[in-house]
Amino acid sequence: MILITEFMALDWVDWLSARGDVTYQPDLPDRPDDLARLARDCHALIVRNRTPVRGPLLDAGFRVVGRLGVGLDNIDVDGCRERNIAVIPATGANTLSVAEYVVTTAAMLLRGAYLSRDAMQAGDWPRGPLGQGREIAGKVLGLVGYGEIARRTGALGRALGMTVIAHDPFASDFDGTEAVDLPALLARADVVSLHVPLTDGTRDLIDGAALAAMRPGGVLVNAARGGVVDEAAVCDALRSGHLAGAALDTFAAEPLGADNPFAGVPNLILTPHIGGVTQEANARVSEMIARAVADRLGL
Template sequence: MKILVTEFMDAPAVQGLRDSHEVTYDPQLVDDLPRLLQEAPKCDAIIVRNRTQVRGELLAALTRCKVVGRLGVGLDNIDVDACQTREIRVIPATGANAHSVAEYVIATAMLLLRGAYASSGEVAAGRWPRSALSQGRELAGKTLGLVGYGSIGQLSAKLAKALGMQVIAFDPALTDSDAAFSELGVTPSTLDGLLAQADVVSLHIPLVESTRNFIDERRIATMKKGAVLVNTARGGIVDEHAVSVALRNGQLGGAALDVFAEEPLQAAPHFDGCPNLILTPHIAGLTTESNERVSSMVAAKVLEVLA
């Protein structure tokens, strides 16, 4: 059988697929739609990351396909309902990159609260901004608010608790009595209560129509003044312009955005000069270790379907 891999996959996992099937592996194929559409009808399985859009024209071309392997957890680039109608299995790498994302959440929260790690150039040039950088905040004793409390949110909570944070979480899919709260000592909260209390707000919800621009100007205004916002979920959840305004006027004390409404992010002048802002190119879930876990998990599950 033939397997098509359109974006980066860890080499040992690709070799594992090749041991029993014909594999076309080209990480640049995602950017060559004509060739992608030419290869699609020949494949029995397709493996993608977040940029390959498995919908519309491409999905129509997958006439032999039995399974879509997703090297990650978000499924907004895949028309899951249409795949089900065509009896195509969709397999995400659930849980495989959770630790990487959770570490990103805690690391960026620490950086933003302390606000002291962008001074290398000044210090090396002979300046000594000690007074300006002496008002940073500690993570311990602060409150982490998790909007969404699935596997990544729960692991973020575990790491935060180990560092002395209080953790509250809002998740409409869970009841307040759910064991996921009590087992980690996390307090369930309403959304309004969370935004008002949290020193760090971290987003862990999917992008659907009801969550588009979920964190907008109005909700940012209800947040604790000086709070830090971390978004590793999906870019469309956050109104990026509203974040830039809130950073400039001091309503937000910092923000880390790993995902954007349009990716790759084009020139974004509204972010120019924003204080205490971290922008990263959708890599919170990408580390050497998580790439290995994600790739091996998806490869194994795709092989099971094709067996």
């Protein structure tokens, strides 16, 4: 049996079902007891980022984990390797969606002209302040991390007239992009976009000190991993006006709890971890993982 625990394009659920026994229950992350029970009867798990594949679940007996996405924070990769469980991410399938998310939200925050509906319907005409928005062309895009998604983000930024710089101590080839250290990137970039996994070395990488080191009026976009930024510090920087805007797509706790720090914070875009989720990306991710899991199982 193939157990699919989170949403997947239905065409590819059906494609798998035509080749074997499939259980599709996309709410299983909210029912851990049912997840543990069903996993004991499956040969492969297909998950997104909300299903924790670790602990006792690793001993359920499945042989393959297909990840509908690229981040592996929710999967104990070492534990899978020790048990000869193959872990298959959908590398590259949602790259364009994340890159588009970064560039479009950065342009929106720089322009600052798209959140005035309530004021205008109330009779205001904020043409003066909203006319102070900035163009994205000519701005510096700083990429923290320089993997595939960052490279595509940089290409889109250049197409809009941006200058691109990058920081990544593990990258060996920057494709002609100027490589800088993190302090230089923060000091120069009008837009800082994060493209790093969550590790001990990247947790709270963008903290209060890093935000203070950013250019006044800068914009921050995190479509990488929650925990890479200090969320309370971002709120403080937005309230003070040091940051002109921020877009957060990933969070330290998902979904957000009632005690989150974001209420009333200005110039802040919050989205529910969907930077890499579009109709097109979901189709590509679902096809890639369906075919890879079926191939691994010999279906």
